[in-house]
Amino acid sequence: MLAIRSVTKRFDDGTLAVEEVSAEIKSGEFVALLGPSGCGKSTLLRLLAGLTAPSDGEIVWDAGARPGLGDIGFVFQDATLMPWADAAENVYLPLRLMGQRRAEAKARIDAALAQVGLAEFAESRPKALSGGMKMRVSIARALVSDPGLLLMDEPFAALDEFTRHRLQGDLHRLWRQSGKTVVFVTHSIYEAAFLASRVLVMSPRPGRIAADIAAKIGDGPERRDSAAYLALVGEITQALRGVMAL
Amino acid sequence: MFGAVGLGLWQATVWALGVPPYVLPGPVAIVLAIFQDAGQLVPALFSTLMVAITALLAATGIGVALAVAMAASRLFRAAIQPWAVILQVTPVVAIAPLIILWVDQPFAALVVCATIVAFFPILSNTAAGLAATPPELTDLFQLYGASRAQSLFWLSLPSAVPNFLVGLRISGTLALVGAVVAEFVAGSGGFASGLAYQIIEASYRLEIPRMFAALVLLGLSGIVIYAALGGLERLVLRRRDGA
Ligand SMILES: Nc1ncnc2c1ncn2[C@@H]1O[C@H](COP(=O)(O)OP(=O)(O)O)[C@@H](O)[C@H]1O
Ligand SMILES: [Mg+2]
Numbered sequence: 001m002l003a004i005r006s007v008t009k010r011f012d013d014g015t016l017a018v019e020e021v022s023a024e025i026k027s028g029e030f031v032a033l034l035g036p037s038g039c040g041k042s043t044l045l046r047l048l049a050g051l052t053a054p055s056d057g058e059i060v061w062d063a064g065a066r067p068g069l070g071d072i073g074f075v076f077q078d079a080t081l082m083p084w085a086d087a088a089e090n091v092y093l094p095l096r097l098m099g100q101r102r103a104e105a106k107a108r109i110d111a112a113l114a115q116v117g118l119a120e121f122a123e124s125r126p127k128a129l130s131g132g133m134k135m136r137v138s139i140a141r142a143l144v145s146d147p148g149l150l151l152m153d154e155p156f157a158a159l160d161e162f163t164r165h166r167l168q169g170d171l172h173r174l175w176r177q178s179g180k181t182v183v184f185v186t187h188s189i190y191e192a193a194f195l196a197s198r199v200l201v202m203s204p205r206p207g208r209i210a211a212d213i214a215a216k217i218g219d220g221p222e223r224r225d226s227a228a229y230l231a232l233v234g235e236i237t238q239a240l241r242g243v244m245a246l
Numbered sequence: 247m248f249g250a251v252g253l254g255l256w257q258a259t260v261w262a263l264g265v266p267p268y269v270l271p272g273p274v275a276i277v278l279a280i281f282q283d284a285g286q287l288v289p290a291l292f293s294t295l296m297v298a299i300t301a302l303l304a305a306t307g308i309g310v311a312l313a314v315a316m317a318a319s320r321l322f323r324a325a326i327q328p329w330a331v332i333l334q335v336t337p338v339v340a341i342a343p344l345i346i347l348w349v350d351q352p353f354a355a356l357v358v359c360a361t362i363v364a365f366f367p368i369l370s371n372t373a374a375g376l377a378a379t380p381p382e383l384t385d386l387f388q389l390y391g392a393s394r395a396q397s398l399f400w401l402s403l404p405s406a407v408p409n410f411l412v413g414l415r416i417s418g419t420l421a422l423v424g425a426v427v428a429e430f431v432a433g434s435g436g437f438a439s440g441l442a443y444q445i446i447e448a449s450y451r452l453e454i455p456r457m458f459a460a461l462v463l464l465g466l467s468g469i470v471i472y473a474a475l476g477g478l479e480r481l482v483l484r485r486r487d488g489a
Contacts, residue, residue, distance in 0.1 A: 051385050069391050080382040084404050084486040096400075097390035125488030145390075 001027040001065050001149065001181050002048070007057035008206075009043050017043040019206035020057070027062075027148075030175050030182045032192035034236065035202030036244070041185040044207070045151045048183060049074055067149065069098050073142030075152040079134035081126040087113065087137045088122040094145045105144075112140040115174065132163035139171070152184045156191065168194055176219070189240065193217075193232040194224060201239045211239035271455040276462055279455035287444060287456070291463050294440040297353065297425040298471070301360030305417050308361065309368030310410065317376040317402065318394075334366040338424055342431040352437050356428045363424030364417040371413030375406030407486065411479040418475045419468050426464065 009018040018040040095105040116136040156164045201211035217228045260272035315322040349355035429442030448457035
């Protein structure tokens with residue numbers, strides 16, 4: 001889908017957030033980006049989204065894959081909903097900014113809310129929703145324009161363990177069914193191992209890709225306690241240990 | 247409750263010590279004065295409130311417009327901020343005579359003075375609210391190619407509403423203070439309207455109960471304005487964010 005070619009990001013104040021990062025991401029992959037905090041994971045996502053430009057290097061999209069408006073969905077750590085708008089209006093936002101009328105967009109809004117299990121909460125304001133439900137609205141908002149690439153920046157980090165497990169399961173299913181490409185930032189080894197088809201481990205700032213691990217875990221209800229999952233957790237832990245010792 | 251006890255003690259002291267009403271009238275004398283002099287006091291109150299409310303509306307328009315301009319460009323910010331601060335720290339008594347001289351129409355002159363006193367909290371609070379728009383939402387608007395107008399009307403302004411309402415509540419009472427101060431200046435120049443003029447005139451004639459009556463009406467108006475704007479704030483936020 002895209003190739004990151006020796007991308008470096010230096011901010012105006014001189015902070016070197018990302019240095020010489022190269023990686024290829026194939027269509028349909030679920031890439032977990034794992035690393036200590038401050039190593040430039042969010043910066044890398046913003047570079048992929050085109051929200052900030054690289055200081056050096058480039059991001060090359062496959063022929064015909066260069067994203068237009070609505071081809072990239074973004075989910076942040078906080079749900080960041082607009083408190084004055086109900087769930088449906090929040091989900092409508094991307095389509096509204098892309099110039100669609102509410103009536104035209106209605107079917108897609110309903111479908112996106114149904115996809116995250118919130119069909120009945122279309123008219124609820126964020127204040128009336130739990131943390132997990134707000135995150136679901138946020139995911140529906142990212143899905144509503146049917147993007148090929150979904151960028152997620154520690155979306156479940158602020159949720160309680162139960163809610164996190166459920167949302168992880170739902171996200172994994174959604175990825176299997178939709179075939180979307182996902183880049184998912186996390187600093188949890190277990191989350192990376194459970195969700196990803198591939199784990200990229202980043203070194204501390206300035207971030208570089210320190211390890212690239214393919215995941216081969218069978219699907220199904222035992223995913224979380226299969227031997228392959230535990231082996232993957234071990235492998236990622238080893239990689240992180242190597243990085244932190246540097 | 248404490249207020250009632252306080253008023254009772256005040257009245258009792260005045261009676262017990264036989265303080266003459268032209269030194270310190272008791273609450274009873276003041277209430278009587280409000281009714282006896284209603285013919286002069288009520289139009290005066292109305293006139294002062296008109297100045298304060300018009301000034302508050304003007305301050306809202308100017309404060310919000312300047313805050314938006316400051317958020318939109320650094321150049322505007324650099325141009326506006328020093329002037330806003332200078333106007334804020336200049337005592338209005340000092341410039342009121344000039345403004346009354348420059349603006350022919352007395353009502354307009356009073357409104358200008360009161361607006362100068364009142365606009366700053368609206369400006370600074372709205373500016374703070376605009377600056378505090380969540381950066382992730384700003385990113386999201388950028389991701390979907392939002393225009394500046396869309397970002398302003400669909401994101402920044404709605405985000406700034408709570409801060410704006412705080413500024414509005416503070417500015418509401420300041421507009422009243424500004425109106426009365428300007429009336430004092432204008433009143434000593436012979437412009438006969440407003441509660442300030444009632445206070446000046448009553449004190450010249452030693453009609454101390456009427457003077458206190460005017461002060462009481464002024465204080466009550468301040469309380470009513472503050473409470474009304476506080477109520478408006480709660481109502482708007484409840485409607486905006488859902489119960
Ligand atoms: N806009 C910015 N200006 C300056 N420095 C920044 C900016 N954004 C992030 N940084 C710095 O870049 C580094 C990487 O940040 P970030 O990508 O947010 O890390 P992570 O998401 O891995 O925790 C940090 O040291 C951070 O302080
Ligand atoms: Mg981050």
